[in-house]
Amino acid sequence: MTAIAVLLCVVTVIPGTARADNPIVQTIYTADPAPLVHNGRVYLYTGHDEDGSTYFTMKEWRVWSSADLVNWTDHGSPMSVATFTWASADAWAGQAVYRNGKFYWYVPVKDRASGQMAIGVGVSNSPTGPFTDAIGHPLVRNGEIDPTVFIDDNGQAYLYWGNPNLWYVRLNADMISYSGSPTKIPLTTAGFGTRTGDPNRPTLYEEGPWVYKRNGLYYNVFAAKCCSEFIGYSTAPGPTGPWTYRGTIMPTQGGSFTNHPGVIDFNGGSYFFYHNGALPGGGGFTRSVAVEKFTYNADGTIPAINMTTTGAPRVGTLNPYVRQEAETIAWGSGVETEPAGEGGMNVGWIENGDHIKVKGVAFGSGATSFSARVASATSGGRIELRLDGVNGTPVGTCTVPGTGGWQTWTTVTCPVTGATGTHDLYFKYTGGSGYLFNANWWQFTGGSSIQIGVT
Ligand SMILES: [Ca+2]
Ligand SMILES: [Ca+2]
Structure with missing residues (x-):
């Protein structure tokens, strides 16, 4: 019976088990994935590395969406550096969140007047845009990058960002202003691991925080060490800590010296988005976004995840009888x-x-x-x-x-x-x-x- 069952299983599984669906996008280079689940679809917000780039030459952001995690619809570029009249360059790693019927997209971009990196916020009624500048000036500006936004169950929203420091500030309910002052999260080795060889950076925290809450536990998944980066994470009993370093999620792999995490639950599964240099011509400045499915351990810890060319399994079918x-x-x-x-x-x-x-x-x-x-x-x-x-x-x-x-x-x-x-x-x-x-x-x-x- 067992042998027959296995055979049947193999026969039924093979036709749907195609290979090589990572990276997610093959038409351009993409970086810094930020997935958002909304109304039964995953919206994937990314940066765009220009062809042949030899620096982080990034002029626009892009949006993709999928209901099955294998077929991704290209929604083009609904936000760019030009969206922010005060900005001059560097459409780097952001995150979009949904609140009260609107989509807010927090991004690091260079402030023309000061020459400093700042955090801007775009707003749209649609997850695919177009996005406009929500406030006409930086939300915060302290020369640091990589915003992530998390809304707690009680409605309090937090903006976290930073490289080399890690900051947070409490966002107001309007999502485009804040209360209090930006506060540094103490980068302790207990909280963020021990880095050796760089006296200026004693912990593993580098950049690209991704903060969320699951089953009562707060997670901060981040790009660790440099360079090349790996993905590590910390957990805490509350949104402002105290954080405890929990180890490596994704080791240094994949031909890009940076990486950037994005973590979601969708349709009963958990998914880890990241980037690497897997497309032809790919590398540290010509990156590609990819995804893996994973399962949390019973205690809420995250298992080690390796980059694959297989990608996530399909979680639905495509209806050919609609457009x-x-x-x-x-x-x-x-x-x-x-x-x-x-x-x-x-x-x-x-x-x-x-x-x-x-x-x-x-x-x-x-x-x-x-x-x-x-x-x-x-x-x-x-x-x-x-x-x-x-x-x-x-x-x-x-x-x-x-x-x-x-x-x-x-x-x-x-x-x-x-x-x-x-x-x-x-x-x-x-x-x-x-x-x-x-x-x-x-x-x-x-x-x-x-x-x-x-x-
Ligand atoms: Ca062609
Ligand atoms: Ca079309």
């Missing part, structure tokens, strides 16, 4: 994204042989047709629909014509056969040389993805 964005991607090869003239983002830079994988597409009883919103300033190409591999089972091919412009959109439709059940779907783009076409969104028609009762 899905072309820029919803589990893995993209050869493509990039840009703002679309008719709203949102589109996929572009599509050449012969490029592809996009979307995982866990629930075709149910079977799709009969496929439509895609496309544009082409050249002579177009083809979208081959394949299951479970870039050269997997073909279930349809749509021909894309020239439309007279890269933002001159039309909808093409083609028949589909053999797409039933749940599969990883590959869009394999084929055609001539050069850029073929852009894609904005897609949708199948046919069988019901969710079969409830009889209609």
